[in-house]
Amino acid sequence: MTNSPKTKALTGAQAVAQAMRQINPDVVSVFPITPQTAIMMQFSQFHADGLVETELVRVESEHSAMSCCVGASAAGARAMTATASAGLALMWEILGVASGLRLPIIMPVVNRALSAPINIHGDHSDAMGARDQGWIQIFCENGQEAYENTMLAVKLAEHKDVMLPVMVCQDGFITSHGVQNVNLFEDKVVKKFVGDYEPKKWLLNTDDPVTYGPLQLQDYYFETQKQRADAMLASKKIYLEIGKELSKITGSNYPLFEEYKLKDAEAVIVVMSSTAGNTKVVIDKMRAEGKKVGLLKPKLFRPFPYTEIAKALANKKYVAVLDRSENYGANAPLFGEIKNALFDSVVCGDKDVCVPKLKSYIFGLGGRNIFESDIEDVFDVLLSDNFDNKVGYIGLRGEEK
Amino acid sequence: MNYKELVNKPQKFAPGHRSCAGCGFPPIVRTVLASTDDPIVAACATGCLEVTSTIYPFTSWGIPFIHNAFENSAATISGVEAAYNALKRKGRIPKNKKIKFVAFGGDGGTYDIGLQSLSGALERGHDFTYILYDNEAYMNTGIQRSSSTPFGASTTTAPAGKVHQGKEEWKKDIMQIVTAHHIPYVAQASVHNPIDLSMKAEKALNTPGPAFLVVLQPCTLGWRYHPSMTIDMAKMAVESNFWPLYEVENGKYKLNYKPSKAIPIVDYLKPQGRFKHLFKPENKHLLDEMQKKVNERWDELVKKCE
Amino acid sequence: MTKLKTYKEIPIGGMIEKAGSSAEFKTGDWKAFRPIWNKEKCIHCMICPVLCPEDCIPVIKGKDPKRKETDFDYCKGCGICEKVCPVKCIKMVTEGSEECKEKGGDKCD
Structure with a gap:
């Protein structure tokens, strides 16, 4: 049963704010940072208009935003905040506390470049810098996905x-900040879907006092980390299960990654978030020209679906991985994961997987535009079968194509 | 509360913690927790208190407790208090259930790295009490200088040597900083006087909105005196006017204790190894400067309390 | 020593579910000095139980509370009780010394 949605012209930030309004979290900590602020301004207006019952805590930094969420979540509340770039970097220490204490905090992140030099525009360096802090990371192509994934x-x-x-x-x-058509589902449907947060142990249950965040030494720290790692792995399956449930409302699918004309593709681009949208347009155009091109768009970056991706890329001839962040002195983050995925499969003797020829590209740092012609060029390079394994830079001056 | 009333209160901070013999903070924690009959939820900054009281799988805390990080116990308790308001509104916590919120922090976690978090929480007006146990250095990491370390004290990052004579700056006045937030209740207390401390803790806990309490907590290891002397050291700090007992209630200053005749600052400094170098003849001027500063600050305070 | 648990047996996130469980950890063997309490001289003013860092001076609660013998399972031998006693009814002695054995009886190691 698909509920009839209301279509509205919304920015991605507004779409997430709408999701937050419908979720009606118990506690939301608020701190401005471009370009995330648009979410919290909209949500604060919902609060001012009495559309949510949330306790808004206007903190004095992102460090406190996350610290406040940790306190609220441990206390038994459903807690949210949102951030970007330097804000996420400032939270870094407490990101690990949130996941280490196993607190289900939800945080929309509006990906933006990291300093220095300071730059306010879109790239993935912020989230990539925080990728190993025990947070599940879902990357969204557009406002609709951001709304539903929230x-x-x-x-x-x-x-x-x-x-x-x-x-x-x-x-x-x-x-x-791009206005798109977003289908909003009925408030009561969303509320029913998310339900109430009912933790087993919570600080405000003073009849059952517990200690959160003790000192664990050589004798127990290791065990606690193993639990966290296992939960991360387990979340992959649960993401799929919950996605199926959400499908009944939205009619959309929630796979670990999206495949676009991938099945018979010879040349594949792997790219996340909005650039995947541009890539689809290019694919349609090139397909019309008879070129076998396709897309693999990872949605879940943490936990990373290694096995499933390796299977999906099996028997492709060429794969280019486009990263919107640098990884100074190492493989770019997404490229590194794809390479890992394929290597694992081969080493494990998975006969269904044959390793494609890989190429890593960096693009779009600090919001540098990527054009459809750039994406087409990448496909052309792949299809030419004439490329080396050096990192390619898209749209960088001084770099030969 | 007097001593007899204090011992009649239920135990909320169990023995078996691993603070040093003669540590000053357990009596502070116990006295504060005994100062209300309402349930309490506590947050605590990283530091000696947190580290020695929650060594897994053991906890000394008989109440709900959370340690988050070094610099954010005020922000953490903000979240707990916000959750309380939200869940009460939703009916998950009964409307008539009162809970008190307490954040603990040492001087490093409060004067220094946690100052911003504290200031934010005070300004936002959360209903909580902040307890600063002030032992005047980063004791947990091995006696490093903080902005609370007094002038002249030798610490491991500002040690006394051939050229430098320990800390060359004056102790930060946290009471003034907190008072400038115009919160309803701000007070300074000392571990040697649990009756004064519990009176203040009771006021702080029962004050709607933020309240702040700084308690002097001599540290046997960091100040280098015999473990049995903790209470005596705190007493001398007060008797020398180095650590006046006072409170600021709704902006009104009140001196809680006035020594009939203040003891010289040297009497307080002498038993402490951290000031030993000041007693070399060539450093006499430093002792004189300290006495002068103590007198000045005391006079300023007395004027405010008039 | 209790048997260490596996990662499958402990609560997630390092949570400690048993409040006040540190009492299971005995700190009494830290002490180099032992307080010898003179019961007869004691006026039960309750100063030492309040200021004892270990909370190891047990008290019979009531309108007129009475202290009992120090709980040596926790006493770290700091000597604060001796210092704060207004009637000097506590004396610190070296653990294991002749004086300790004489005044502390067989509890003195």
Whole structure:
């Protein structure tokens, strides 16, 4: 049964704010940072107009925003905040606390470049810098996905076998400030879907006093980390289950990654977030020309679906991975994961997987535009079968094509 | 509360914690927790208190407790208090259930790295009490200088040597900083006087909105005196006017104790190893400067309390 | 020593579910000095139980509370009780010394 949605012209930021209004979290900590602020301004207006019952805590930094969420979540509340770039970097220490204490905090992240030099535009360096802090990370192509994934994230985070915080990432400005048609589902449907947060142990249950965040030394720290790692792995399956449930409302699918004309593709681009949208347009155009091109768009970056991606890329001839962040002195983050995925499959003797020829590209740092012609060029390079394994830079001056 | 009333209160901070013999903070924690019969939820900054009281799988805390990080116990308790308001509104917590919220922090976690978090929470007006146990250095990491370390004290990052004589700056006045937030209740207390401390803790806990309490907590290891002397050291700090007992209630200053005749600052400094170098003849001027500063600050305070 | 648990047996996130469980950890063997309490001289003013860092001076609660013998399972031998006693009814002695054995009886190691 698909509920009839209301279509509205919204920015990605507004779409997430709408999801937050419908979720009606108990506690939301608020701190401005471009381009995330658009979410919190909209949500604050909902609060001012009495559309949510949320306790808004206007903190004095992102460090306190996350610290406040940790306190609220441990206290038994459903807690959210949102951030970007330097804000996420400032939170870094407490990101690990949130996941270490197994608190299901939800955080929309509007991806933006990191300093220095300071730059306010979209790239993925912020989320990539925080990728190993034990947070589930979902990357969204557009406002609709950001809206739906915010709901999904709540149920995923709070699932008893997960109990981990979730980042819902969208591209700064491109998505967050671009107006798109977004289908909003009925409030009561969303509310029913997300349900109530009912933790087993919570600080405000003073009849059952517990200690959160003790000192664990050589004898127990290791065990606690193994639990967290296991929960991360388990969350992959639960994400799919909850996605199926959400499908009944939205009619959309929530796979680990999206495949676009991938089945018979010879040349594949792997790219996340808004650029995947542009890539689809290019694919349609090139397909019309008879070129076998396709897309693999990872949605879940943490936990990373290695096996499933390896299977999906099996027997492709060429794969280019486009990263919207640098990884100074190492493989770019997404490229590194794809390479890992394929290597694992081969080493494990998975006969269905034959390793494609890979190429890593960096693009769009600091909001640098990527054009459809750039994407087409990448496909052409792949199809030419004439490329080396050096990192390619798209749209960088001084770099030969 | 007097001593007899204090011992009649239920135990909320169990023994078996691993603070040093003669540590000053357990009596502070116990006295504060005994100062209300309402349930309490506590947050605590990283530091000696947190580290020694929650060594897994054991906890000394008989109440709900959370340690988040070093610099954010005020922001953490903000979230807990916000959750309380939200869940009460939703009916998950009964409307008539009162809970008190307390954040603990040492001087490093309060004067220094946690100052911003504290200031934010005070300004936002959360209903909580902040307890600063002030032992005047980063004791947990091995006696490093903080902005609370007094002038002249030798610490491991500002040690006394051939050229430098320990800390060369004056102790930050946290009371003034907090008072400038115009919160309803701000007070300074000392571990040697649990009756004064519990009176203040009771006021702080029962004050709607933010309240702040800084308690002097001599540290046997960091100040280098015999463990049995903790209470005596705190007493001398007060008797020398180095650590006046006072409170600021709704902006009104009140001196809680006035020594009939203040003891010289040297009497307070002498038993402490951290000031030993000041007693070399060539450093006499530093002792003189300290006495002068103590007198000045005391006079300023007395004027405010008039 | 209790048997260490596996990662499958402990609560998630390092949570400690048993409040006040540190009482299971005995700190009494830290002490180099032992307080010898003179019961007869004691006026039960309750100063030492309040200021004892270990909370190891047990008290019979009531309108007129009475202290009992120090709980040596926790006493770290700091000597604060001796210092704060207004009637000097506590004396610190070296653990294991002749004086300790004489005044502390067989509890003195």
